[in-house]
Amino acid sequence: MREAKVLKRVLYTIPIMLAIAITVFVFMRFTPGDPVDIMMGKESMVSQQDIELLKKEFNLDKPIYTQLYIFLTNLLKGDLGKSITKGVPVIELIRETLPATIELALAALTLGILIGIPIGIISAVKQNSWLDRTMMAISFTGISMPSFWLGLILILIFSAKLNLLPSQGRINFLIYIPKVTGFYTIDSLLAGDWEAFVSSLRHLFLPALTLSAPLAAVLARVMRSSMLEVLRNDYVVFARAKGVPEKLVILKHAVRNALIPTVTVLGMEVGALLGGNMIVENVFGWPGIGRLVVTAIFDRDYPLVQGVVMFYAFTFVMANLLVDILYTYLDPKIEL
Amino acid sequence: MLEIRNLKVVFETDRGVVKAVNGIDLTLERGKILGLVGESGSGKSMTLLSILRLVPYPGKIVEGEILFEGEDLLKKSASQMREIRGKDIAMIFQDPMTTLNPVFPVGEQIRESLRVHNIIKPEKEGILGFLGERDRRKKEYEKAVELMEKVGISYPEKRYFSYPHQFSGGMQQRAIIAIALSCNPKLLLADEPTTALDVTIQAQILDLLRQINEVNGTSIIFVTHDLAVAAEFCDEIAVMYAGQMVEKGPVDKVIGEPKHPYTKGLLKSIPKITRKKEKLYAIPGNVPDLASLSPKGCPFYERCEEAVEECKEVELPLIEVSDGEFVRCIKYL
Numbered sequence: 001m002r003e004a005k006v007l008k009r010v011l012y013t014i015p016i017m018l019a020i021a022i023t024v025f026v027f028m029r030f031t032p033g034d035p036v037d038i039m040m041g042k043e044s045m046v047s048q049q050d051i052e053l054l055k056k057e058f059n060l061d062k063p064i065y066t067q068l069y070i071f072l073t074n075l076l077k078g079d080l081g082k083s084i085t086k087g088v089p090v091i092e093l094i095r096e097t098l099p100a101t102i103e104l105a106l107a108a109l110t111l112g113i114l115i116g117i118p119i120g121i122i123s124a125v126k127q128n129s130w131l132d133r134t135m136m137a138i139s140f141t142g143i144s145m146p147s148f149w150l151g152l153i154l155i156l157i158f159s160a161k162l163n164l165l166p167s168q169g170r171i172n173f174l175i176y177i178p179k180v181t182g183f184y185t186i187d188s189l190l191a192g193d194w195e196a197f198v199s200s201l202r203h204l205f206l207p208a209l210t211l212s213a214p215l216a217a218v219l220a221r222v223m224r225s226s227m228l229e230v231l232r233n234d235y236v237v238f239a240r241a242k243g244v245p246e247k248l249v250i251l252k253h254a255v256r257n258a259l260i261p262t263v264t265v266l267g268m269e270v271g272a273l274l275g276g277n278m279i280v281e282n283v284f285g286w287p288g289i290g291r292l293v294v295t296a297i298f299d300r301d302y303p304l305v306q307g308v309v310m311f312y313a314f315t316f317v318m319a320n321l322l323v324d325i326l327y328t329y330l331d332p333k334i335e336l
Numbered sequence: 337m338l339e340i341r342n343l344k345v346v347f348e349t350d351r352g353v354v355k356a357v358n359g360i361d362l363t364l365e366r367g368k369i370l371g372l373v374g375e376s377g378s379g380k381s382m383t384l385l386s387i388l389r390l391v392p393y394p395g396k397i398v399e400g401e402i403l404f405e406g407e408d409l410l411k412k413s414a415s416q417m418r419e420i421r422g423k424d425i426a427m428i429f430q431d432p433m434t435t436l437n438p439v440f441p442v443g444e445q446i447r448e449s450l451r452v453h454n455i456i457k458p459e460k461e462g463i464l465g466f467l468g469e470r471d472r473r474k475k476e477y478e479k480a481v482e483l484m485e486k487v488g489i490s491y492p493e494k495r496y497f498s499y500p501h502q503f504s505g506g507m508q509q510r511a512i513i514a515i516a517l518s519c520n521p522k523l524l525l526a527d528e529p530t531t532a533l534d535v536t537i538q539a540q541i542l543d544l545l546r547q548i549n550e551v552n553g554t555s556i557i558f559v560t561h562d563l564a565v566a567a568e569f570c571d572e573i574a575v576m577y578a579g580q581m582v583e584k585g586p587v588d589k590v591i592g593e594p595k596h597p598y599t600k601g602l603l604k605s606i607p608k609i610t611r612k613k614e615k616l617y618a619i620p621g622n623v624p625d626l627a628s629l630s631p632k633g634c635p636f637y638e639r640c641e642e643a644v645e646e647c648k649e650v651e652l653p654l655i656e657v658s659d660g661e662f663v664r665c666i667k668y669l
Contacts, residue, residue: 234434241388242449242515243422256439332499
């Protein structure tokens with residue numbers, strides 16, 4: 001039964017993806033400038049003929065609706081097209097940069113959960129204490145601080161002043177590790193190269209912390225408020241009246257219930273994590289998808305932008321589906 | 337077995353100090369059922385929660401003694417108190433729909449109380465305890481199923497794994513009673529256990545509670561606002577008003593010959609099928625606001641039909657009018 005429902009939900013995502021595809025296509029064409037013009041603009045040696053030829057190769061000479069048709073039919077075949085500026089298939093570029101982005105996102109997600117949820121629980125249990133007030137003040141700062149600024153401040157403190165952590169890249173450029181998974185932390189462990197592992201962790205820390213800050217802050221606040229609500233419930237008093245130790249009352253009875261709204265927010269925050277990585281990757285010179293797409297936008301590299309955005313959308317939709325499935329385990333009252 | 341002396345519970349709010357329980361004295365003998373009757377906000381539930389020391393923030397117990405089997409519960413440490421809760425003194429709540437934790441199977445919640453009070457002892461103590469864990473779990477499961485059967489839940493092996501929302505209100509209350517009974521408590525605190533249920537289920541739950549009282553010899557404090565239920569179910573009745581005891585005594589005395597004007601009013605406002613086409617009696621006025629209640633005089637003064645001028649001023653003790661029957665009213669001074 002559950003499998004059938006999951007399949008149904010997956011099928012629902014098709015029209016959503018289609019709408020996103022059309023939107024991103026149209027918006028890219030609205031942006032002033034043309035990829036070929038931008039590419040050729042600085043080179044006066046290019047002849048009009050070459051430009052025509054290039055435009056023809058990427059179908060830019062055809063009317064917009066034909067271009068849209070070509071884009072959509074290729075998309076259905078699973079073909080994201082070829083990057084105009086790099087001349088390589090988009091899927092290739094995504095495959096190349098994806099591990100870096102996933103590694104960073106997973107690290108940020110883990111940090112966000114590990115920081116945010118305990119803070120929320122402690123804040124709720126110690127409601128209105130100085131500890132609660134301090135942590136909520138910090139989390140408010142975390143929400144309001146733009147990540148490019150936080151990233152720069154962290155670089156300024158930990159890299160420039162204290163010289164503790166590197167500020168750019170994924171690993172010390174003198175170190176070579178054989179590529180297996182594309183996650184440098186895992187690959188270095190697989191290669192048994194301890195030095196590389198430490199180096200990749202040190203490179204990962206600052207960008208992951210920057211990316212996780214807004215996530216941790218939101219999770220802390222949501223967890224706190226849902227804990228406060230749960231703690232007022234009869235079943236919490238009843239658990240105490242049963243003689244359940246206070247620690248278990250909080251960590252078992254209350255937290256399990258308070259996680260339900262928190263997981264919803266977590267699902268939505270995965271989207272924010274994707275958006276945030278474009279900025280963070282650029283600040284920290286992290287060679288991931290975020291940096292790829294920002295460059296592509298500046299170059300008006302239509303196929304590349306479209307491809308990456310489609311990929312983002314797919315990830316986002318899947319994350320939400322995953323949350324919905326997770327839900328059914330957390331809350332027995334909910335069915336898919 | 338239980339003696340409460342001069343219990344006072346206050347809530348410090350923005351509008352001042354609210355005396356939710358204002359000097360309650362109670363005694364309960366082994367195997368008896370005591371009914372605690374009064375309107376909402378009269379301090380019945382707070383009295384019960386005080387016994388378990390679970391008065392919610394910002395309320396606190398400021399004065400008094402709660403002697404359970406000769407020992408003052410208010411002097412116990414937090415961990416001693418935790419051991420008493422659920423084991424010696426169990427409590428069941430008003431609304432079964434919100435009392436069970438929605439995310440755990442019902443049976444597991446029964447098993448949890450067996451576990452926290454170590455009812456099934458582990459075979460080995462200390463770090464080797466996990467060796468007998470599977471066996472211990474199985475025994476606890478069997479005991480929980482037995483308890484479910486005892487309180488009248490059919491197909492207990494199957495229902496063990498059901499979640500609370502898959503139970504009806506009456507079934508949920510039975511499961512809660514099973515939890516309360518799991519450690520064979522000496523005292524059961526029942527906070528309006530039938531209020532949220534419909535009448536036929538009400539009768540079944542009351543039967544079950546009476547059976548527990550008779551078979552296990554469990555003493556019960558039964559909080560209700562329904563005098564008719566109290567009259568049928570209890571050995572003794574104590575009537576509370578605005579955090580004070582206004583009348584207490586054996587059930588036939590309090591119901592048969594009520595002394596306090598408030599008790600009389602409560603009894604008159606029970607609708608009767610035989611009296612047709614008559615307007616239902618209601619005590620005039622409302623329950624007083626505890627924050628703005630005058631510290632002097634009888635709290636019922638404003639609503640009392642038999643009040644005299646002195647009622648406003650006099651501070652009254654409970655007056656013994658006959659053997660075991662007490663009333664707090666100027667007329668019996």
